Amino acid sequence: MKDPLLITKEEILKFYKPVNPHTHKGLQGHAVIIAGSYGKIGAAVLASKSCLKSGCGLVTTYTPKCGYQILQISIPEVMVVTDENANFITNIHLPIQPQAIAIGPGIGKELGTQKAVFEFLRVNKTPLVLDADALNILAENQSWLELVPDNTILTPHPKELERLIGKWNSESEKFQKTIAFSEKYKVIIVMKGAPTYIINKNQIYENTTGNAALATAGSGDTLTGIITSFLAQGYEPKYAVKLGVFLHGLTADIALPQTGYQSFIASDIIENLGKAFLSLDH
Ligand SMILES: NC(=O)C1=CN([C@@H]2O[C@H](COP(=O)(O)OP(=O)(O)OC[C@H]3O[C@@H](n4cnc5c(N)ncnc54)[C@H](O)[C@@H]3O)[C@@H](O)[C@H]2O)[C@@H](O)CC1
Ligand SMILES: Nc1ncnc2c1ncn2[C@@H]1O[C@H](COP(=O)(O)OP(=O)(O)O)[C@@H](O)[C@H]1O
Numbered sequence: 400m401k402d403p404l405l406i407t408k409e410e411i412l413k414f415y416k417p418v419n420p421h422t423h424k425g426l427q428g429h430a431v432i433i434a435g436s437y438g439k440i441g442a443a444v445l446a447s448k449s450c451l452k453s454g455c456g457l458v459t460t461y462t463p464k465c466g467y468q469i470l471q472i473s474i475p476e477v478m479v480v481t482d483e484n485a486n487f488i489t490n491i492h493l494p495i496q497p498q499a500i501a502i503g504p505g506i507g508k509e510l511g512t513q514k515a516v517f518e519f520l521r522v523n524k525t526p527l528v529l530d531a532d533a534l535n536i537l538a539e540n541q542s543w544l545e546l547v548p549d550n551t552i553l554t555p556h557p558k559e560l561e562r563l564i565g566k567w568n569s570e571s572e573k574f575q576k577t578i579a580f581s582e583k584y585k586v587i588i589v590m591k592g593a594p595t596y597i598i599n600k601n602q603i604y605e606n607t608t609g610n611a612a613l614a615t616a617g618s619g620d621t622l623t624g625i626i627t628s629f630l631a632q633g634y635e636p637k638y639a640v641k642l643g644v645f646l647h648g649l650t651a652d653i654a655l656p657q658t659g660y661q662s663f664i665a666s667d668i669i670e671n672l673g674k675a676f677l678s679l680d681h
């Protein structure tokens with residue numbers, strides 16, 4: 400295994416694009432977040448808000464009917480399109496053409512949702528981020544991975560990774576299997592953990608930000624929103640993941656002196672995104 404390349408501020412600044420003073424929301428990208436089910440609309444809220452708070456011009460969230468009021472009230476800036484089903488997603492129809500789509504946080508694994516994911520993957524050509532239950536559904540239907548566009552971004556935590564690639568007996572076997580998976584399906588894998596690694600075929604990158612404060616519900620859902628935002632803003636997938644993983648970790652490093660490890664929650668990631676961006680600008 401090659402030594403990982405470190406994702407540092409210096410590396411990020413090589414491709415980071417400051418916002419153009421003459422831009423407008425129509426140029427800042429439109430992202431769609433397909434997320435949520437009854438009891439897990441919070442995952443949709445966190446992913447959508449973090450997407451918007453990372454510079455995306457427009458965000459539309461696709462969610463079951465039970466998520467409608469929750470989303471509209473908790474994030475008025477986000478647009479909402481609902482499924483015909485009340486409690487979980489059954490038929491994904493998007494009345495817009497976004498620049499990036501995320502699917503998975505909180506969607507569950509109902510049979511109807513699995514069918515909707517298959518139909519969606521069959522027709523979708525838009526740059527994609529797959530997380531959480533979308534990964535669990537694909538782990539049980541591996542042939543569907545042939546349907547995803549090249550350079551699709553997968554963001555598994557260790558258990559989701561194990562469901563996708565099978566058990567490993569050593570760290571080096573984990574990396575070998577993840578690299579083989581990335582090469583087979585031509586996908587970029589964010590191996591979330593402490594630290595997080597990015598596997599892009601045989602390239603391995605190691606993140607240098609983040610701490611144990613991130614061990615809290617919803618912190619992965621916010622990472623999905625952040626990466627999807629950069630994808631929608633036109634970053635190539637290999638750069639969108641690096642920038643997303645780096646800034647996500649940086650929010651926890653910035654917040655730690657105020658929150659300590661214990662009282663940091665996923666909403667604090669969103670709250671500290673502004674300071675994380677500012678630290679890149681000087
Ligand atoms: N507020 C919300 O609506 C939330 C919704 N969530 C959604 O809930 C669904 C289930 O996700 P979960 O991830 O909780 O359930 P999973 O069953 O996918 O994962 C939980 C299992 O993974 C293991 N695991 C997780 N991180 C690990 C690590 N770093 N090292 C070793 N083992 C690790 C845990 O010990 C546990 O056994 C997803 O759709 C997710 O998006 C969660 O994100 C939590 C918050
Ligand atoms: N001890 C830790 N140190 C650094 N980062 C961590 C730690 N624990 C968790 N994280 C990060 O928090 C996120 C957790 O993602 P995930 O398990 O998908 O959360 P959820 O599904 O609840 O949103 C990942 O980005 C992971 O790297």
Ligand SMILES: [Mg+2]
Nearest residue numbers: 531556619620
């Ligand atoms: Mg998760």
